[in-house]
Amino acid sequence: MNPVRYRILGTTQALRPDGTPVAVGGARLRALLTVLALRAGRSVPTGLLVEEVWAGDPPADGHAALQALVGRLRRALGADEIASAEGGYRLSATADTVDLHRFERLTSDGVHALTDGDPAKAAVLLDDALALWQDPPLADLPDRTTEAARPEALHAEAVRARAEADLLLGRAREAVPRLRALVAAHPYDEPLHALLIRALRDTGRAADALAAYETARRTLAD
Secondary structure, three states, X not given: OOOOEEEOOOOOEEEOOOOOEEOOOOHHHHHHHHHXXXXXXXXXXXXXXXXXXXXXXXXOOHHHHHHHHHHHHHHHHOHHHEEEEOOEEXXXXXXXXXXXXXXXXXXXXXXXXXXXXXXXXXXXXXXXXXXXXXXXXOOOOOOOHHHHHHHHXXXXXXXXXXXXXXXXXXXXXXHHHHHHHHHHHOOOOHHHHHHHHHHHHHOOOHHHHHXXXXXXXXHHHO
16 A cells, blocks of 8 residues: 655645645644654653644643644544654654655755765756755744754755766756855855866856955855
């Protein structure tokens, strides 16, 4: 039997095996599904669920409110999808059925392929990873700042590694737009500046490469 698939990069969704979306209505319900999917296959304590679903401002009887939400989520997804376990609840899903965890695995595999000297394999894996990305990740968490920090950092790493794969494959022209966008988002990342300068040089744009070097020098000095 094919499993339900979950998307938590961007707006939280549940998809049946045929691709039909499951109606998961209400911000609290999507927040609950997000917290469970972040830890797919693992028990999440009720206290942590209440804390994250209500962002530190739980109702008077948080545990009762959580039980009601879990009941609604079970009706939407199917009773077997949400198990009671070890003082909490567990989403009965594997990591590979959750887009965030697939993104993390593909990014890690792509970076390792690049390190191992196989930029062609790295490009394929990183393209698959980046195709999953939606911004902002974990959009349905009331307070996404902490939980979103790791996927956002991995996204920057994936874009950087993908651009480096292009350079190694002789595709500097394709790498330049990726690197310009990444440098704009992370102006104090020296290795990114170096990659952009290299990409511009490899496309024969010596003057632009020198200008990018001067911009990097001033930015990092400031």
